Amino acid sequence: MRAALRSELLDRLYGRDDPAWDEWVAGLSAAERDELESLLDVYLRELDGRDADALAGLGRALGVHExxxxxxxxxxxxxxxxxLVWLALLRDAPDRDLLRTHCTETPRERAAAARILYAAETDDCATTGVDLLLRDEPESFSVFGVDTLYRVAERDPSPFFERAAADFARWPPALQRQALLVVRHLTTxxxxxxxxxVVGSLSSPDPSVRSAAWRALGAYxxxxxxxxxxxLxxxxxxxxxxVRAxxxxxxxxxxxxxxxAAIEAAGTAxxxxxxxxxxxxxxxxxxTSAEAVDPNDPPRADLGAGRTASANGRSVDETAAFDIAWAWAVEHARFDRLARDISRDRDRLHDEVRG
Structure with a gap:
């Protein structure tokens, strides 16, 4: 039965100007409709553009939308x-009040509701999407939820940044970190x-939030x-x-x-x-890759008075400790370059042999 339904579906989708979904569905048994709905789920996940638009008509014929x-x-x-998953696949955004009333109880529902607006490319994708995700007392999201927040914010970042500026301090640390991750990737x-x-979160009492803030600011x-x-x-x-790292x-x-200079001032000590x-x-x-880095010549920073004088104002222990770190980093970089060179040579030899 499934093979026959698949063949007919593809014939109507690609072999006819008018697929006549309503006429076809009307002649199917309940079991065949269930099987066809399963096939529709598969193809909606694989196809896009005009093919997906055409398949949305099959969804309406099957009554999935209502x-x-x-x-x-x-x-x-x-x-x-x-x-919610079906409506996202069908790119069919329902009334927004329906989503606000029934789909904000859990982070998963919030993300699924906002994803519909993104998939349907609605004009209010960013404004309503951010509101669904972050209104009232939001909790942290799954990876899917964070990705949805990024996607709706990318359409128009203003609603997200305005909401974060107003409510960030009240969010739990896990959600704060996720918001900062979104900021990190919205840079363009x-x-x-x-x-x-974002700058203010560098003073957060939670060190994981401070680290996330630095990672976000690295893109700016x-x-x-x-x-x-x-x-600095x-x-x-x-x-x-x-956090310092x-x-x-x-x-x-x-x-x-x-x-x-700021790294040298803080990192070397x-x-x-x-x-x-x-x-x-x-x-x-x-x-630069062409510049030889001397493992015995680490950068020196003047750390001020109040310490046992040694190289450029640093204590003996501080100097020795950073010298070890510097030598290790130089050696690690050297081996990394060596490994990349070997990989390039291997690929070159492989191409020559095959050629």
Whole structure:
């Protein structure tokens, strides 16, 4: 039965100007309709464009659109979830009040509801989508939810940034980290959006949020207005080594003289071994591939008075500790380049043999 239905579906989809879905469906048994609906689910996930638009007509003929709306209004959690998935596949956005009333109880439902608007390419995708995802007291999302938040915000970042500027401080840390992840990947479309809340999150009491903020800001080295509000001198004062390491990586992404000087000032004297290695790796990565990096000549920063004088004002212990991190980073970079060279040579030899 399934093979016959598939053959007929494809013939009507590709072999006729008018697929006449209503006429076909009207002559099918209940079992055949169920099987055809299963096939429709498969093809809607594989096809797009005009083919998907045509298949949406089959969904209407099968009554999927109206049944999904009834299940959202009257069904339980799993009924609603199943209905939301169908409407997203069919690119059929229902009345927004229906979504607001029945689909904001859980993060999964919020994301599925917003995904319908994205799939249907509605004019209010960003405004209503962000509202569905982040209204009232939102919780953290699954990977699908974060991806949905990114996609609706990419359409128009203003609603997302406005909501975050107003509510970010009230969100749980897990959701704050996810919002910062979205900011990190929206870098090319933010325009003149308010990023003060991103900079403000560098002072969050939660170290994981501070790290996420640095990772987000790493993508905004081009934005002088944002950079001017970041206190680079405060990096060394952060009590959490992973946060300082995230700051070094972000500054390495910025990559200009000011950022490199800030890494040298804090990273070369960092009391944590892992953070020192991150600083050293970041500084080594700034050297050009053609430039030989001397493992015995790490950068030196004047750390001020109050310490036992040694090389350029650094204590003996600090100097030795960073020298070790620097040598390790240089050696690691050398082996990385060697491995890449070997891979290129292998590919070249492989091409020559095959040629």
């Amino acid at each position: 049944r999904a709306r009834r299940e959202i209004a009257n069904g339980g959690y799993w009924d609603r979830t199943h209905a 479309v933010v325009g003149d959006a308010d990023l003060s809340w 080295g081009w934005n002088r207005a944002v950079r001017d509000t970041v206190d 001198a405060a990096i060394a004062a952060d009590p959490t080594p992973p 995230s700051a070094y990586r972000a500054l390495g992404t910025w990559g200009d003289a000011e950022a490199i 960092d009391p944590d071994a892992r953070a020192r290695v991150t600083a050293a790796e970041t500084l080594v990565s700034q050297r």
